[in-house]
Amino acid sequence: MSEAHPTTHDDAHGHGHEQGFVSKYIFSTDHKVIGIQFLVTTLLMLMVGGALALGVRWQLAFPWESMPIVGPMLFSGDGGQISPEFYTMLFTMHATVMIFLVIIPILAGAFGNFLIPLMIGADDMAFPVLNMLSYWFMWPAITCFFASFFCAGNGAAAGWTSYPVLSAIAESAPGSGMAQNWWLLGVTLVGVSSMMGSVNYMTTIINMRAPGMTLFRMPLTIWGMFITAILQAFALPVLTAAGFMLVADRLLGTCFFIPAGLVVNNADPTVGGGQSLLWQHLFWFYSHPAVYIMLLPAMGMVSDMLSAAARKPIFGYKPMVYSMAAIAGLGFIVWGHHMFTSGMNPALGMTFMTSTMMIALPSAIKTFNWIGTIWGGKIEFNTFTLNSIAFVSMFVVGGLSGIFMAAVPVDIYIHDTYFIVAHFHYVLFGATLFGVFGAIYFWYPKMFGRKMNDTLGKWHFFLTFLGANGTFFPMHLLGVAGMPRRYANPYLHDYLEHLLPMNQFMTYSAILMGSAQFLLLFNFAYSLFYGEKVGRNPWKANGLEWTAPSPPGHGNFDVLPVCYRGPYEYSSPLVEEDYLLQTEYIPPEGQKESKEEHAEPEHA
Amino acid sequence: MRWFWILFFAVCPIAALVICIIAPGMDWWFPSEAGSPLGERIDSLFHLILYIVTGTFIGTQIAMVFVLWKSSKQDDERAWFSHGSHNLEVIWTIVPAGILLFIALYQMDVWAEYRVVSNFPKEARRAPVAEVMARQFEWRIRYPEPGRILQIQAQPTDLYAVNELIVPAAKPVMIYLKTQDVQHSFFLPELRVKQDAVPGQIIPVWFEATKPGEYDLVCAELCGWGHYKMGARVVALAEEEFAAAMEQLETEQSDDGFAESGDDDEE
Amino acid sequence: MRLSSFGVLPVSIRQKIKLLAVLCVGFVLTGCDAFSPPEAKFVVREETTELTDDVADSVEKELESAFGTPHELVAWLKLPIDYGGIPGATEESDIEGPLNKFPVAFDAEADEVFQSQFREEDGEFHFGERGTRLDWVTGEYAGQTMHVTGYDPEKNFLTTREKMEIAPAAGDTFVLSAGDKLKAGRALYMEHCMHCHGVSGDGNGPTAPYLNPRPRDYRLGQFKFKSTKPAEKIRRDDLSRIIKYGIPGTYMPSFLLLEEDQLLALVEYVRWLSMRGELEYRADQELILASGLTEEIIDERIEDGDTPEEIQEEVDDAVAEMPELFDGLAEGLAESWAFAEDEESLIVPTVARVPDTFESRARGRKFFLEKCTNCHGYNGRGNGSMTEDFQENEQTKELYPEPGLFDIWGNPIKPRNLTKGLYRGGRRPIDLYRRLFGGIGPSKMPNFATTDPSTLWDTVNYVMHIPFEKPDEYTEVDQEYFEQKKAAGGEEPKTADRDADSAEIKQTSTGTTESSDQG
Known part of the structure; x- marks a missing residue:
């Protein structure tokens, strides 16, 4: 714990205030600066990913009609009609950007970085330089992904899942040439960045908690980040290894994923002896836990926000923690549900179905607990509250639709249809991004010392919520109607023709949501300069971060925070106010012990 | 504003519910009645889950709107200082667990029938109808000569077709599914059949079209830029018609252009 | 050949399509105008751009007036294209003065189309919100376009949106919804074909660079898989067969699910594109080879002492004669395309297929050894000696930089590997017979039109059996053949090559399995 001590801190970082602009704001090792760097970068990437999604939606609503901007620029001779491989590129890169450059880094990178030391009462991360590198490894990754746009085929186009043989043989698709190499390199670099982050978070959370901050006094955000970090650390090496194997298949002539005798694009038959299902197993062994990597931190943050919003302790703190752990544990043994129709051993199908059904349980428990948290609270509808409620509301839809595809026989029908697309957008957009939006409004004052504008925030929430539901809810129906994913022109097939008006409605909703x-x-940006200035604890919340100045200076806390209780003691009868900071010492009745004595023994 | 937001969170789920209720009437539902016995069972499982899920959805949304309404009242009362309820946690762990386990176990039969080869209908297993080979971006089909059994290796007498798979109706049929290049997926929406064609594997798939008719066959796994183009049809014919169709295919395929003096190009 | 301000072009009307009107069809892509979608363009041939500017402009102008743009198609009646539309004529009428209705009559065939196209389920006739276009061919209003808004089935009265000062005379002809077939073809083409074959049919759509073999460039008017005699054009039937069943072994997929009328419309549009391309190609050839009007040649001539005035005069002459040049070329073109549809140009075997016995195949094998091994290789694996030699480019008379065979589009090609059982032009015996009889002109496979038909059938039998050949099945036949050859004083057979080839096939045939043989 000595690292956390303010005096040691001052010795170690005594020169901190003389730093130049570059080392202070660009190559900074301060976790807050890195967190904000991550936040700004990922918000920009969110716009890029959103633009790609709008491209997809445009084609689905107005198939083969000139796509705005892109059509005149790239396909002017063809009357602005995009090419089909451009469409496959659009959804591939949309998913890639959203998953690897937005959701994972905005949760772990932005909020993980900013909140972990503040919430556990540390002055910085355990490995500040590693932390800086984790951000700066994002940029080579972004560069790689963007480089792939300028290769043949305008970008990788094998889907974000990059199933071989499509992704393994350059001839099999226009985007499977150099673009796919850049893509794989990008994914590897993102992996390196995430890995650096997760090692750092685990070490920090285990070793650098403030005195009195026991594991079960940690806010659920920290639990979410902690479990996510563990998931990353265990799952990511598998993806990286699989990625290297795929690169070897592509560049070194190995055949891990390429079976013999395939004739692709009229080339000579392949000579392999590989198995393309291997990739699916390895990929989903990472990517299913990755779904929880993209969800658990948001669940944690929403728990914190809901509790603060309801002025009430979180309902069932320990069940919340245990269910997160259960999700993480079960998350490792459900990857096969992405492969029900892949022709793997049917017995595995049954096993994965059972484990997948079971993973719905902790999610259900969490939902009930969130409702329980609001129950009997004193809620006020400000922006972060609305976003948190939207999180719960949309997570319910996303969770329930998951049950359909967990059931193998039903999945036979809805697999790879828009039902799946609806499901994961409800979870990743509906749940995670609303959680993130809420978190931005909630912790913005701590980041910059000013509040964001509440009216604008509510408008943003209102339009986004309507737009998101208008875009994603009809997808369920498209799925039930049998519309497969990733079709540049579904209306080619008679049984899908009548779905065009619905797709157009969805596109209008998506445009609304995007705008x-x-x-x-x-x-x-506006609130950075003109937002209402606030003090340390604008929301009257309990966590350690609210005892630090807003924004916190170098080293975060002016005095070493000592933690006396959990973070959710809102409306405690012990005090008059409706909140009770974790650092506030209240001598038990009838006893007159000193602060120090009380604090010492709690953690070992 | 309080009422606005409470209503907002109430109206959205109601709208969702209403859309789901009117969806079948608006033709936003399954492309048709399930055309196969297994498909009917899949549909009934779908509906079972749908009812359970809808119940849960309504329950949670009502609970949420209710607690929002209760807890947003503007009075001076303090929030209820409670850390949770052990009993409630136990209830809402065990009840969903039971339901989920029930759903899982209840589905096993259909799955076993659909995918476990030893459970395939014997008559289908004995005489596979055709080999369906997916390639970028079409379905190439190889039938055995009428009266012969389909071999894994191509035979001189085999009959070939593209994008049209003819099968006998009202009896289970089995096909061998494979791919020439990348991964594809054999998807018959009306019959509720889907099976990936995995590179390097020959996968037996069975299905039964209850009624004669034409059914869509599309690809459901991204297979490159022309993924959406892979439309084909499965034509289910009554037994005699099926035999006749095979005969006709055989005649067409052995056409030497001699007899009909020139108009042999008409199909 | 000049466009009037209505985009209507009076021409000499061919016998077969005498009732068709000339039209200029506008097509506006629907969608948001605010983003001003670019217009699709026909690509200009490279040869055209080599011409001196005035001539090139004139060629382009001439092409545009004859064919229009992808947005605005023009029907040029010189060409044997079925542009679509329902021909009809006016009847005697007693209505006088300004009127907007008149009695009409259709012949039986047209009437059927008319009924099916405009009569809805409610029994009423509907012509759309803006009416259906009607082009007058002869009479008072010849060359004008009107819009039909209604039809009275009892009196056979057509109602138009436009008011007419005087009634059309009885027997005046018109075409209803002229050009709809070509328009339908264009729409389908832009949806299904354009990504590979390009807007102008130059085989260079956005996806084309990634495909092997390259998509067909229609603009030479040449196709590989046709059922007509060697020098003839392709038939409608052949195109529709290719579209319907695809070309196995290439990226040309099967469009079996298109309906019959869609298919026909598509075929018509492809023929139209092909004729457009061929016309441009021929005009360029004429202007380059005969008149020498490229920038390059002109520059040389000026260096050699010709005055610019002289040359300008030639250029002006060429520009002035451009319409005649196009007319002349189009006539020849029209004739050859029309003749392809004639029974006479179809390859019909004069003998029925010889029964597929070993003896027949052995005879076929001998023919194969005699004629085919240079390209298709000793075992039919498509690796004959020609694939390793340097070939001469017929146009430039230079050797290609790479060894191997090239087609007339300049793409490298491989002779078919016949062991795969993959026949691009179709797998029926008649298809293979036609390949042998007619050859594949564009890829330089020679034709055997003069060979005895039963020998061709023997060869067909042999070729169809290659994928199922047992090892050493034809060893004796081969020996016999080579002995005969030797006795006749032919060259020593290259046994060493032969053995190496056989060893190779055995090795790979054990290594690769099912996936390589297919339909």
Whole structure:
């Protein structure tokens, strides 16, 4: 614990205040600066990913009609009609950007970095330089992904899942040439960045908690980040290894994933002896836990926000922690549900179905607990509250639709249809991004010392919520109607023709949703300069971070925080106010012990 | 504003519910009645889950709107200082667990029938109808000559077709599914059949079209830029018609252009 | 050949399509105008751009007036294209003065189309919100376009949106919804074909660079898989067969699910594109080879002492004669395309297929050894000696930089590997017979039109059996053949090559299995 001590801190970082601009704001080792760097970068990437998604939606609503901007620029001779491989690129890169450059880094990178030391009462991360590198490894990754746009085929186009043989043989698709190499390199670099982060978070959370901050006094955000870090650390090496194997298949002539005798694009038959299902197993062994990597931190943050919003302790703190752990544990043994129709051993199908059904249980428990948290609270509808409620509301839909695809026979029908697309957008957009939006409004004052504009925030929420539901809810129906994913022109098939008007409605909703995000960006930038100035604890919340100045200076806390209780003691009868900071010492009745004595023994 | 937001969170789920209720009437539902016995069972499982899920959805949304309404009242009362309820936690762990386990176990039969080869209908297993080979971006089909059994290796007498798979109706049929290049997926929406064609594997798939008719066959696994193009049809014919169709295919395939003096190009 | 301000072009009307009107069809892509979608363009041939500017402009202008743009198609009646539309004529009428209705009559065939196209389920006739276009061919209003808004089935009265001062005379002809077939073809082409074959049919759509073999460039008017005699054009039937069943072994997929009328429309549009391309190609050839009007040649001539005035005069002459040049070329073109549809140009075997016995195949094998091994190789693996030699480019008379065979589009090609059982032009015996009889002109496979038909059938039998050949099945036949050859004083057979080839096939045939043989 000595690292956390303010005096040691001053010795170690005594020169901190003389830093130049570059080392202070660009190559900074301060976790807060890195967190904000991550936040700004990922918000920009969110716009890029959103633009790609709008491209997809445009084609689905107005198939083969000139796509705005892109059509005149790239396909002017063809009357602005995009090419089919351009469409496959659009959804591939949309998913890639959103998953690897937005959701994972915004949760772990932005909020993980900013919140972990503050919430556990540490002055910085355990490995500040590693932390800086984790951010700066994002940029080579972003560069790689963007480089792939300028290769043949305008970008990788084998889907974000990159199933071989499509992704393994350059001839099999226009985007499977150099673009796919850049893509794989990008994914590897993102992996390196995430790995650096997760090692750092685990070490920090285990070793650098403030005195009195026991594991079960940690806010659920920290639990979410902690479990996520563990998931990353265990799952990511598998993806990286699989990625290297795929690169070897592509560049070194190995055949891990390429079976013999395939004739692709009229080339000579392949000579392999590989098995393309191997990739699916390895990929989903990472990517299913990755779904929880993209969800658990948001669940944690929403728990914190809901509790603060309801002025009430979180309902069932320990069940919340245990269910997160259960999700993480079960998350490792459900990857096969992505492969029910892949022709793997049917017995595995049954096993994965059972484990997948079971993973719905902790999610259900969490939902009930969130409702329980609001129950009997004193809620006020400000922006972060609304976003948190939206999180719960949409997570319910996303969770329940998951049950359909967990059931193997039903999955036979809905697999790879829009039902799946609806499901994961409800979870990743509906749940995670609303959680993130809420978190931005909630912790913004701590980051910059000013509040974001509440009216703009509510408008942003209102439009986004409507737009998101308008875009994603009809996808369930498209799925039930049998519309497969990743079709550049589904209306080619008679049985899908009548779905065009619905797709057009969805596209209008998506445009609404996309435009609403400019409100967020504007609000974010505007409030930096003109937002209402606030003190240390604008929301009257309990966590350690609210005892630090806003924004916290170098080293975070002016005095070493000592933690006396859990973070959710809202409306405690012990005090008059409706909140009770974790650091506030209240001598038990009838006893007159000193602070120090009380604090010492709690953690070992 | 309080009422606005409470209503907002109430109206959205109601709208979702209403859309789901009117969806079948608006033709936003399954492309048709399930055309196969297994498909019917899949549909009934779908509906079972749908009812359970809808119940849960309504329950949670009502609970949420209710607690929002209760807890947003503007009075001076303090929030209820409670850390949770052990009993409640136990209840809402055990009840969903039971339901989920029930759903899982209840599905096993259909799955076993659909995928476990030893459970395939014997008559289908004995005489596979055709080999369906997916390639970028079409379905190439190879039938055995009428009266012969389909071999894994191509035979001189085999009959070939593209994008049209003819099968006998009202009886289970089995095909061998494979791919020439990348991964594809054999998807018959009306019959509720889907099976990936995995590179390097020959996968037996069985299905039964209850009624004669034409059914869509599409690809459901991203297979490159022309993924959406892979439309084909499965034609289910009554037994005699099926035999006749095979005969006709055989005649067409052995056409030497001699007899009909020139108009042999008409199909 | 000049466009009037209505985009209508009076021409000499061919016998077969005498009732068709000339039209200029506008097509506006629907969608948001605010983003001003670019217009699709026909690509200009490279040869055209080599011409001196005035001539090149004139060629382009001439092409545009004859064919229009992808947005605005023009029907040029010189060409044997079925542009679509329902021909009809006016009847005697007693209505006088300004009127907007008149009695009409359709012949039986047209009437059927008319009924099916405009009569809805409610029994009423519907012509769309803006009416259906009607082009007058002869009479008072010849060359004008009107819009039909209604039809009275009892009196056979057509109602138009436009008011007419005087009634059309009885027997005046018109075409209803002229050009709809070509328009339908264009729409389908832009949806299904354009990504590979390009807007102009130059085989260079956005996806084309990634495909092997390259998509067909229609603009030479040449196709590989046709059922017509060696020098003839492709038939409608052949195109529709290719579209319907695809070309196995290439990226040309099967469009079996297109409906019959869609298929026909598509075929018509492809023929139209092909004729457009061929016309441009021929005009360029004429202007380059006969008149020498490229920038390059002109520069040389000026260096050699010709005055610019002289040359300008030639250029002006060429520009002035451009319409005649196009007319002349189009006539020849029209004739050859029309003749392809004639029974006479179809390859019909004069003998029925010889029964597929070993003896027949052995005879076929001998023919194969005689004629085919240079390209298709000793075992039919498509690795004959020609694939390793340097070939001469017929146009430039230079050797290609790479060894191997090239087609007339300049793409490298491989002779078919016949062991795979993959026949791009179709796998029926008649298809293979036609390949042998007619050859594959564009890829330089020679034709055997003069060979005895039963020998061709023997060869067909042999070729169809290659994928199922047992090891050493034809060893004796081969020996016999080579002995005969030797006795006749032919060259020593290259046994060493032969053995190496056989060893190779055995090795790979054990290594690769099912996936390589297919339909």
